[in-house]
Amino acid sequence: MQDDVLLVHGGSPLEGEVRVKGAKNLVPKAMVAALLGEAPSRLRNVPEISDVRIVKGLLQLHGVAVREGEEPGELLMDPTQVEQANVADIDAHAGSSRIPILFCGPLLHRLGRAFIPDLGGCMIGDRPIDFHLSVLREFGAVITKRPEGLYIEAPNGLKGTKVSLPFPSVGATEQVLLAAVRAEGTTELSNAAVEPEIIDLICVLQKMGAIISVTTDRVIRITGVSKLVGYDHRALPDRLEAASWACAALATHGDIYVRGARQLDMMTFLNVFRQVGGAFSIEDEGIRFWHPGGPLNAIALETDVHPGFQTDWQQPLVVALTQATGLSIVHETVYERRLGFTSALNQMGATIQLYSECLGGTPCRFGQRNFQHSAVISGPAKLHATDLDIPDLRAGFSYLIAALAAEGTSRVTGIDLIERGYEDFQAKLEALGARVELPMRVAESVA
Numbered sequence: 001m002q003d004d005v006l007l008v009h010g011g012s013p014l015e016g017e018v019r020v021k022g023a024k025n026l027v028p029k030a031m032v033a034a035l036l037g038e039a040p041s042r043l044r045n046v047p048e049i050s051d052v053r054i055v056k057g058l059l060q061l062h063g064v065a066v067r068e069g070e071e072p073g074e075l076l077m078d079p080t081q082v083e084q085a086n087v088a089d090i091d092a093h094a095g096s097s098r099i100p101i102l103f104c105g106p107l108l109h110r111l112g113r114a115f116i117p118d119l120g121g122c123m124i125g126d127r128p129i130d131f132h133l134s135v136l137r138e139f140g141a142v143i144t145k146r147p148e149g150l151y152i153e154a155p156n157g158l159k160g161t162k163v164s165l166p167f168p169s170v171g172a173t174e175q176v177l178l179a180a181v182r183a184e185g186t187t188e189l190s191n192a193a194v195e196p197e198i199i200d201l202i203c204v205l206q207k208m209g210a211i212i213s214v215t216t217d218r219v220i221r222i223t224g225v226s227k228l229v230g231y232d233h234r235a236l237p238d239r240l241e242a243a244s245w246a247c248a249a250l251a252t253h254g255d256i257y258v259r260g261a262r263q264l265d266m267m268t269f270l271n272v273f274r275q276v277g278g279a280f281s282i283e284d285e286g287i288r289f290w291h292p293g294g295p296l297n298a299i300a301l302e303t304d305v306h307p308g309f310q311t312d313w314q315q316p317l318v319v320a321l322t323q324a325t326g327l328s329i330v331h332e333t334v335y336e337r338r339l340g341f342t343s344a345l346n347q348m349g350a351t352i353q354l355y356s357e358c359l360g361g362t363p364c365r366f367g368q369r370n371f372q373h374s375a376v377i378s379g380p381a382k383l384h385a386t387d388l389d390i391p392d393l394r395a396g397f398s399y400l401i402a403a404l405a406a407e408g409t410s411r412v413t414g415i416d417l418i419e420r421g422y423e424d425f426q427a428k429l430e431a432l433g434a435r436v437e438l439p440m441r442v443a444e445s446v447a
C-alpha cells in the first residue's frame, strides 16, 4: 500500500524540539480502567496513536460513551451504560492490539462475562497469555477456549487471591490490578512488574477509590472495594518515545529537546546514554539530548524489567551503538526475538553478530532455548541507504533512525506499525529537519 511507505533521505542531523504526550503503555490501560467506575472519567495528555483508537472503539462497543474534551488530548469516558458487545464486532475491531486481554477483569465485574479475541501485538517473541489466564482462574474465572477467542465467565464473582508471577510481566500485573480492585477480599501479588506505567495505573485506580500498596520487594497488595468512581488523570509522559528521540539525536549527530520527557522515569536510560557518550541536560519541562562531538563509547548492556534497562529502549539504542568505537554487547532478557531487526542494519553496513548464549550475568529464560538474544555490535560503521521493511513498532522507529543516519535514500515500508506508538511521527521528523516523504509526493513532484 502506497501510504505505508516512506522515503527517508539520510545524512543530516536531527535538530529542534519535539513533544511527547502520555505513555502508550499507560493510556490504553487507563482507558480500560474507566470501565470499572460507576461515573465518568477524564484522561488528559492522550496521544493520537492507533492503540488508543482501538481501545476507544472497544469501549464504545461495550456501551461506554467516549468523546474528546475541550483541551487537546483530553478524553471523556462515560461507563454508566455498559453492555455486552457483539463477538464478531470485538474481533473485527481489536486488530493486532494486545490490550483486549485487559478488558477481562472490568467486564467480569460489570457484566459477569467477557469475550477476548485472538491477540496480536508486535512479533518480538511468542507473547503467550498463560500468566493472564492463570491469574484470572485464581480469581475464580472460568475460561472456555473456542477458535474465535476466549469466553470468560465469573459465575460467583471474582474473589481476592494470593498469586505469584513466574516472571514480572507488565500485562499480567495489570491484569491482576484490574481484576483485584473490585474483587471480594484481599489480593497479594508477588513478583509483580513495577514499571512507571504500572505505578501510574495504580495512581488512576487509587483516584477511583481502590486500595493498593506497593512494597519494595515487588509485592502488590490490593484490598477489594465494592464500588469505584470515575477519575481525572493526566497520563505520565512516554519515556519510551522520549528515549527513541534521544537515540535519534545521538545516531544522527543531532540535538533534540524532548518536551515532556521526565528524568525520574528515565534514570536508567540516562545513565546508559551518558556512558555511551551522549550529552543531556534536564530542564523543568523536558530533556535536551545531543551528540557532543567526538567518538561514542562501546558498552555492555542488558535489558531487564524496571528498574533495569527497558527492552523498548534497546532497539533505538542499538542503532546508536553502531556508531560507537569498539565492541558493544547487548543481552536481551525480556523478549526472545527482539534482535532480529539487526539483520537489516547489517545490510546497511553495520556489523552485528547475534548469539544464542547469554552474553551477560542477568538470569534469563532464553539461553537454554537456543534463541538468538545476545548481540555484539562492532563500530563505528558507515551506514548506507537500503530498502527496509518494518517488523515491529520499536524496530520500525529504529529503522527510521538508521535511515536518517545513513548516506542516501532508504525506502521504508510498513510505517503504519510505527503509528501504533508514535503520534504524528512524520510531522515531528520534519520539524527536526529530517527529509522524509511519501513516494506519492515524489511521483507528483516529478510529473
Ligand code: UD1
Binding pocket: 024, 025, 026, 098, 125, 126, 127, 128, 129, 130, 131, 132, 133, 167, 168, 169, 170, 171, 172, 193, 311, 312, 334, 335, 336
Ligand atoms: C508490555 C509493553 C511492552 C514492553 C513489555 C515489557 C504494553 C502495551 N506493552 O508488554 O512495550 O516491551 O511490557 O516491558 O504495555 N509472558 C509470558 N506469559 C504471559 C505474559 C508474558 O510468558 O502471559 C512473557 C512474555 O513473553 C515476555 C515477558 O513475559 O517474554 C514480558 O512480557 P510482558 O511484560 O507481559 O509484556 P507486555 O505486557 O505484553
